[in-house]
Amino acid sequence: MLSTLVAIALSLSTTPTRSVESLVDEAWQQVDKKAEIQHQDDLKSDVEVGAKYAVEVEKQSKFTTDTDMIKRVQRVGAEMADIANQTHSIATWGDTRFNTFNYTFKVIQKDEPNAFSLPGGYVYVQTGLLKFIESDDELAGVLAHEISHAKFRHIATLQREQSKMTMLSLPVIIAAIMTSGGANAGAAITGTSILSTAVGNGWSVKAEQAADYGGIQLMVKSKYNPTGMVTVMERLALVENSQPQYSSTLGIFRDHPPSKERADAMLQKLKQYNIPVERSKVSTSFRAIVKPDDKIAGAVVITFDGRNLLSFAGNNALTRADEAAVKLNTFIDSSPATFEVATGMDGVILGGTQKLLQFTPEDAVAQGKSVAELQRLTVLNIRGALYMVAIRIWETH
Ligand SMILES: [Zn+2]
Numbered sequence: 001m002l003s004t005l006v007a008i009a010l011s012l013s014t015t016p017t018r019s020v021e022s023l024v025d026e027a028w029q030q031v032d033k034k035a036e037i038q039h040q041d042d043l044k045s046d047v048e049v050g051a052k053y054a055v056e057v058e059k060q061s062k063f064t065t066d067t068d069m070i071k072r073v074q075r076v077g078a079e080m081a082d083i084a085n086q087t088h089s090i091a092t093w094g095d096t097r098f099n100t101f102n103y104t105f106k107v108i109q110k111d112e113p114n115a116f117s118l119p120g121g122y123v124y125v126q127t128g129l130l131k132f133i134e135s136d137d138e139l140a141g142v143l144a145h146e147i148s149h150a151k152f153r154h155i156a157t158l159q160r161e162q163s164k165m166t167m168l169s170l171p172v173i174i175a176a177i178m179t180s181g182g183a184n185a186g187a188a189i190t191g192t193s194i195l196s197t198a199v200g201n202g203w204s205v206k207a208e209q210a211a212d213y214g215g216i217q218l219m220v221k222s223k224y225n226p227t228g229m230v231t232v233m234e235r236l237a238l239v240e241n242s243q244p245q246y247s248s249t250l251g252i253f254r255d256h257p258p259s260k261e262r263a264d265a266m267l268q269k270l271k272q273y274n275i276p277v278e279r280s281k282v283s284t285s286f287r288a289i290v291k292p293d294d295k296i297a298g299a300v301v302i303t304f305d306g307r308n309l310l311s312f313a314g315n316n317a318l319t320r321a322d323e324a325a326v327k328l329n330t331f332i333d334s335s336p337a338t339f340e341v342a343t344g345m346d347g348v349i350l351g352g353t354q355k356l357l358q359f360t361p362e363d364a365v366a367q368g369k370s371v372a373e374l375q376r377l378t379v380l381n382i383r384g385a386l387y388m389v390a391i392r393i394w395e396t397h
Pocket residue numbers: 145149207208211250253
């Protein structure tokens with residue numbers, strides 16, 4: 001680079017009317033121009049490779065006809081793509097230049113909760129993932145992750161790293177990307193050295209970390225709650241552990257599947273951004289929900305993850321339940337210890353030092369129990385809910 005500059009400067013130095021500064025400027029402009037041309041070529045190459053394999057993917061896939069699902073993915077996808085094309089995110093692994101693409105989003109009819117992307121911004125989501133997610137925030141998180149793989153040009157990077165050692169076969173990489181979980185996954189990958197090399201060199205880990213962080217960077221700029229990225233990772237990690245054959249891993253980087261570690265890394269980033277972790281706002285699995293009590297007429301229950309926590313009766317049952325649900329959600333979102341839930345005076349249930357709710361004699365009569373019994377049962381129920389949350393958040397490995 002430097003010798004080129006000197007050569008340009010020397011060859012032009014015979015022109016007496018030009019200053020050295022203007023010559024150096026011109027030399028740098030030429031270098032910049034060259035780099036820009038190279039950059040455009042690289043992006044074009046990604047789009048060409050992606051388009052080629054998109055044809056293959058689309059030949060082998062059955063697309064959903066559910067227009068609501070398609071519209072949802074395209075709406076959230078377009079929003080996240082716009083942000084990606086306006087944001088020069090930090091890439092901890094991959095191409096660090098500001099890469100923009102014309103992203104497309106399609107929905108494949110397949111049960112595994114999976115998504116993947118091809119070079120050049122071709123993003124695919126499976127119907128199983130859309131059934132799995134519990135909010136647009138979670139969908140945005142998954143799409144932001146997939147967009148980041150394309151944006152950071154992970155396949156091209158992997159290809160370049162790999163080619164330093166062995167000749168690599170792009171079709172093999174693409175076959176690996178397309179391979180979601182299930183029995184075929186192993187068969188497709190067996191006998192190919194590329195994945196073991198990628199894993200051996202830690203590239204799959206680095207690619208996943210980079211896409212997770214890239215996703216967070218897009219999420220904090222979006223209207224979606226970044227916690228959605230964490231909750232979807234936490235629940236996918238549970239699936240990964242309990243049903244590895246139903247793996248939700250994302251294509252070639254499947255050797256670094258959803259895990260507690262990845263969710264924890266995201267939580268750390270949110271902390272750095274000063275973003276509160278609000279699981280109740282992005283996931284129904286982590287939310288206290290108010291419903292009519294189907295056993296007692298006029299009464300209202302609060303449920304958590306499908307189980308009843310408590311029931312209120314009387315004229316203002318609904319108002320009290322709504323207020324209590326807000327307080328319960330804030331309390332549970334703070335990941336308290338189970339012992340922090342306790343009974344207080346006059347039918348009160350405490351969360352730490354805060355009053356979460358208060359039972360009335362009317363509540364007790366409606367359920368044929370004493371106020372003290374209601375308190376005792378409710379404390380146990382809330383502790384049970386906290387225990388369920390703890391399993392999902394902390395004990396996923
Ligand atoms: Zn990934």
